[in-house]
Amino acid sequence: MKIDIKDLKEQVTNLDFSAKPEEIGFDGEAVFDGPIKVSVEVHDMSERYRVIGRVSAEATLACGRCLRQFKVKLASEFDIVHVKDSSEEEGEIPPGETDELAMEGDIIDIGEDVRQTILLELPMNPVCGKKCKGLCHVCGSDLNKKKCGCDEPALNKPFAGIKNILKKK
Ligand SMILES: [Zn+2]
Ligand SMILES: [Zn+2]
Known part of the structure; x- marks a missing residue:
């Protein structure tokens, strides 16, 4: 050029x-x-x-x-x-x-x-x-196409408690 x-x-x-x-x-x-x-x-x-x-x-x-x-x-x-x-x-x-x-x-x-x-x-x-949505950390399936049903990775677990608190309100 x-x-x-x-x-x-x-x-x-x-x-x-x-x-x-x-x-x-x-x-x-x-x-x-x-x-x-x-x-x-x-x-x-x-x-x-x-x-x-x-x-x-x-x-x-x-x-x-x-x-x-x-x-x-x-x-x-x-x-x-x-x-x-x-x-x-x-x-x-x-x-x-x-x-x-x-x-x-x-x-x-x-x-x-x-x-x-x-x-x-x-x-x-x-x-x-x-x-x-990316790939499932456990089984590798494309989460844009289907929900694989695997457990959420352990990293996300601490937030489960927050969800429960929100539900009570
Ligand atoms: Zn993508
Ligand atoms: Zn999976």
């Missing part, structure tokens, strides 16, 4: 990209269904290029509670300034400035911007739905 600034004819240029996940560094993570799509708006601010990208992708994740696979649509944006790195100005870009990246020559590579944006959108603990 590279933009050659020599191709930018206008102050604001709109471009569309589509890339296979592995092309932007998602090695062997087969969670994506189809390509990762990005539409970008490049603002030419002379020697500085503001790139606003809208990223979308579809992925298949495994629910952390019931292990069922489910699909999610990911959509997010990034807004990053790529700065032309001319040797005379070296060191003028304050280090640690976030959202500003030095360019290599005339090429703006947005691959890493897109990868980071997608990574932030991917849930750390995917759950198929808020109401997912």
Whole structure:
């Protein structure tokens, strides 16, 4: 996903990209269904290029509670300034400035911007739905499909007493 600034004819240029996940560094993570799509708006601010990208992708994740696979649509944006790195100005870009990246020559590579944006959108603990009941701790059956009738795990037992108190009121 590279933009050659020599191709930018206008102050604001709109471009569309589509890339296979592995092309932007998602090695062997087969969670994506189809390509990762990005539409970008490049603002030419002379020697500085503001790139606003809208990223979308579809992925298949495994629910952390019931292990069922489910699909999610990911959509997010990034807004990053790529700065032309001319040797005379070296060191003028304050280090640690976030959202500003030095360019290599005339090429703006947005691959890493897109990868980071997608990574932030991917849930750390995917759950198929808020109401997912998960698997029975005793027999492993999917509690979304049926009640297995097993005893509740010992961990939940202390609350039984509270239930009785509530009933009396
Ligand atoms: Zn689930
Ligand atoms: Zn069970």
